[in-house]
Amino acid sequence: xxxxxxxxxxxxxxxxxxxxxxxxxxxxxxxxxxxxxxxxxxxxxxxxxxxxxxxxxxxxxxxxxxxxxxxxxxxxxxxxxxxxxxxxxxxxxxxxxxxxxxxxxxxxxxxxxxxxxxxxxxxxxxxxxx
Amino acid sequence: xxxxxxxxxxxxxxxxxxxxxxxxxxxxxxxxxxxxxxxxxxxxxxxxxxxxxxxxxxxxxxxxxxxxxxxxxxxxxxxxxxxxxxxxxxxxxxxxxxxxxxxxxxxxxxxxxxxxxxxxxxxxxxxxxxxxxxxxxxxxxxxxxxxxxxxxxxxxxxxxxxxxxxxxxxxxxxxxxxxxxxxxxxxxxxxxxxxxxxxxxxxxxxxxxxxxxxxxxxxxxxxxxxxxxxxxxxxxxxxxxxxxxxxxxxxxxxxxxxxxxxxxxxxxxxxxxxxxxxxxxxxxxxxxxxxxxxxxxxxxxxxxxxxxxxxxxxxxxxxxxxxxxxxxxxxxxxxxxxxxxxxxxxxxxxxxxxxxxxxxxxx
Numbered sequence: 001x002x003x004x005x006x007x008x009x010x011x012x013x014x015x016x017x018x019x020x021x022x023x024x025x026x027x028x029x030x031x032x033x034x035x036x037x038x039x040x041x042x043x044x045x046x047x048x049x050x051x052x053x054x055x056x057x058x059x060x061x062x063x064x065x066x067x068x069x070x071x072x073x074x075x076x077x078x079x080x081x082x083x084x085x086x087x088x089x090x091x092x093x094x095x096x097x098x099x100x101x102x103x104x105x106x107x108x109x110x111x112x113x114x115x116x117x118x119x120x121x122x123x124x125x126x127x128x129x130x
Numbered sequence: 131x132x133x134x135x136x137x138x139x140x141x142x143x144x145x146x147x148x149x150x151x152x153x154x155x156x157x158x159x160x161x162x163x164x165x166x167x168x169x170x171x172x173x174x175x176x177x178x179x180x181x182x183x184x185x186x187x188x189x190x191x192x193x194x195x196x197x198x199x200x201x202x203x204x205x206x207x208x209x210x211x212x213x214x215x216x217x218x219x220x221x222x223x224x225x226x227x228x229x230x231x232x233x234x235x236x237x238x239x240x241x242x243x244x245x246x247x248x249x250x251x252x253x254x255x256x257x258x259x260x261x262x263x264x265x266x267x268x269x270x271x272x273x274x275x276x277x278x279x280x281x282x283x284x285x286x287x288x289x290x291x292x293x294x295x296x297x298x299x300x301x302x303x304x305x306x307x308x309x310x311x312x313x314x315x316x317x318x319x320x321x322x323x324x325x326x327x328x329x330x331x332x333x334x335x336x337x338x339x340x341x342x343x344x345x346x347x348x349x350x351x352x353x354x355x356x357x358x359x360x361x362x363x364x365x366x367x368x369x370x371x372x373x374x375x376x377x378x379x380x381x382x383x384x385x386x387x388x389x390x391x392x393x394x395x396x397x398x399x400x401x402x403x404x405x406x407x408x409x410x411x412x413x414x415x416x417x418x419x420x421x422x423x424x425x426x427x428x429x430x431x432x433x434x435x436x437x438x439x440x441x442x443x444x445x446x447x448x449x450x451x452x453x454x455x456x457x458x459x460x461x462x463x464x465x466x467x468x469x470x471x472x473x474x475x476x477x478x479x480x481x482x483x484x485x486x487x488x489x490x491x492x493x
Contacts, residue, residue, distance in 0.1 A: 037151075037357065038168040040444045041421055059472075061423050063167055063357060063444045066472060092166070 002030040004096055008111070009120035012070045015096065016114055025102050026072055028060060030095040031124050036062035039088040044080040045101050051075065053110050058100065060091070072114060075105040139184035140279045140336040144343055148353055156250030158185040160356055167357030171446045174325055174362055175489045178285035179354035180346050187252035188275040188333060189245040189259070196241040196270040202398055203262055204235065205381065207391040211237035215310045217322060221381050221389055222247075222255060223400030227407055228377040229384065231255050232369060234322060236311050241270075244311075244318070246280075246331075248371050262399065279339035283351060284329035284362075286489070289321075292330055295345040303330070324359065326366025326487060361443050364452060367415070367484030373426055374413065374440040374454050380404060383456065385413035385483075413440070414461060415483035416453040416469065417493060420476040424453035424469060431468040431475065434458040439469060447486045448493070454483070 008016040013032035017025040033039065045057040051071035058069035079102040083090060090098040105111065115123065136159040145152065150161035161182065163170060173179045191200060200208045206220035217236040221229050231251040236244040247255045256274055263272065283292050293300040302314045303321075308328075311320030318333040334342055347353060360370070369375055375384035382390075382404070390404060416439065418424050424442030437457030445452045453469070461467070463482050468475040481493055 037163065038166055040168075040423065043421075063361065063423070066423065089168075 003117045003121055005117045007096070008072075008114035008116060009123075010070065010072045010114060011123055014069065014072045016072045017099075018111070023078060023102055023104050024073065024075075025099045027099045028069065028091060028095060029120070032060075032067070033092050033095050036060065036067060037064045038062055039091050042084040042088045042091065042100070044084060045069075045071075045077045047077055047080050049077050050106070051077070051103075053107065060088070069100065071103070073103060073105045073110045074107045075103040078102050078104050137185070139182055140339050141182040141184060141281075141343055144340060145182070145353075150353075150355060153356070155356055156185065156248070158249055160185060161353070163355040163357045164353050167355060167361070168446050170352060170354040170358035171361050173352040174285045174327055174354060174358065175447060175486075176285070177352070178283060178287040178291045178329075178350070179352045179358065180343065181282045181284070181354050181356075181359055182279075182343070183282050183331070184279040184336070184339065185249035186280060187247050187249065187255075188278050188280065189247060189256065190238075190273040190275055191243045191245065191259075191270050192273070193241060193271045194269045196243055199263065199266070199268040199270045200235065200243055201396055202266060202268075203259060205390045205398060205400060205404075206235075207393075207396060208235055208237060208243065209396075210391070211235075213310070214239065215306070215312045215320075217309045217311060217320060219389055221386055222258070223381075223398075223404075224258075224377060225399060225403060227380040227400040227403030229371070229375045229379060229381060229386075230258060230377060232371050232375070232386070232389075236320065238311075238313070250372060275333075277335060278333045279336040280331060280333045281339065281343060281346075282323055282325075282329065282331045283346060284323045284325040284327050284354075286328060288327070288329035288351070291346065291349050291351050292332075294349040295342070295351075324366075324368055325362040326368070326484060327362075327489070360441075361446060364441055364443050364454070365445050365447055365484070365486035369413075369454070370441055379411075379456070380407055380409060382407065382409040383411045383413065385454070410459055411437070411456050412459055412461070413454055413456055414463070415481045415485060416442075416455050416467065416478045417448075417481045417485075418451035418453070418469065418471075418476060418478045420478075422451060422471045422474075422476050424451045424471065424478070428453075429470040430455045430457055430478075431470075432457050432461045432465060432480075434460040437461070437467075445485060447489065448491055452481075452485050453478075
């Protein structure tokens with residue numbers, strides 16, 4: 001499934017999985033890895049660091065190009081996926097299982113600004129037609 | 131959406147059937163990869179892969195004084211090609227010694243030669259060579275062979291799998307030495323390539339290439355795209371025209387001095403300029419020591435001054451990033467340099483190239 005309905009999305013191609021305790025898990029979408037091609041390096045955000053929504057917080061680099069990762073919500077980074085340093089290709093293999101980091105959001109109002117699956121699908125459809 | 135004015139080879143529908151990611155390459159709609167360019171790269175290093183290279187142009191030069199004509203036109207000397215089917219790699223230069231293209235030329239027989247030139251420069255090359263023929267009053271035939279398609283089967287198992295697919299071609303091609311080709315009926319087979327592995331480049335009438343392609347896939351050869359082609363040739367230390375060199379630089383500034391034959395008195399286009407030149411730059415290999423990926427057009431800081439990367443990528447075989455860079459003459463193998471990658475100066479080392487041979491690191 002390229003667009004899980006239970007996730008939220010950003011227009012910079014991150015996905016967000018909300019948890020019952022208010023924290024969220026973040027990764028990049030199937031569409032993002034498809035555009036980038038084989039990933040060779042992933043720079044996850046620093047554990048413990050705080051970011052504002054939309055701030056650059058990491059990098060994914062493929063054979064083809066490098067792409068910044070943006071914080072989908074303001075908050076603190078409470079976990080990072082260590083696996084990705086040695087196996088960046090896991091994102092190509094399963095973008096929704098290969099999470100990048102977990103955030104403890106600081107601005108509750110921001111969550112509803114994220115896109116749902118239908119809105120994200122529309123966005124990528126319009127991008128590929130331009 | 132891809133511009134529909136792009137040219138397509140005879141294998142285009144095959145690429146679509148295989149769900150290739152298509153890109154514009156020199157005005158041609160070509161496959162970048164068929165799923166994973168890194169997997170395709172590894173397949174060629176370990177087994178066998180096949181590339182559609184029909185976008186390149188075959189130019190046959192035949193007839194009266196063809197040899198003398200090409201000895202005038204090319205920086206390398208075709209007189210060195212004595213055995214039938216032997217080929218060499220040469221630059222095509224302008225009067226200032228600048229590189230118009232790089233190509234392979236095969237000696238098919240007495241006064242019969244076959245050139246293979248790059249896709250993006252094919253028209254320019256044809257106009258240039260035709261102009262020289264007029265200028266020097268030669269009368270050889272020049273034939274652009276757009277009726278031919280070309281594929282490259284590369285890897286340690288490439289020749290074996292080709293013979294599985296085309297058993298009748300084995301006898302004629304088993305004995306080919308490296309950089310030698312031969313005609314078999316409508317097919318021309320040469321033991322050449324752009325990957326640093328053993329393999330063959332095969333030219334057939336365009337209407338025959340689909341069946342050859344499918345037969346190769348059926349015996350386990352992996353389809354490979356331009357992405358893998360680029361990482362393979364970079365590891366193998368091979369230049370890419372338009373990136374590593376162009377009309378503004380000479381072979382000596384591009385790591386290609388070895389392709390220019392200045393021995394004897396042979397007059398060729400660019401000779402005088404090269405004899406008078408004092409190259410201030412050289413092409414070197416770089417190995418990135420910090421994490422990241424080198425790409426083209428990145429500034430390079432050396433103890434002898436500034437340079438620039440010409441080609442760069444991630445090397446799947448080395449699991450590191452490598453590049454070619456044009457740097458001041460005094461820079462040496464082993465020197466520590468810095469490369470500006472995405473707003474940071476990263477540490478790199480000047481290394482010899484090729485970086486990889488027969489699947490193993492040479493560093």
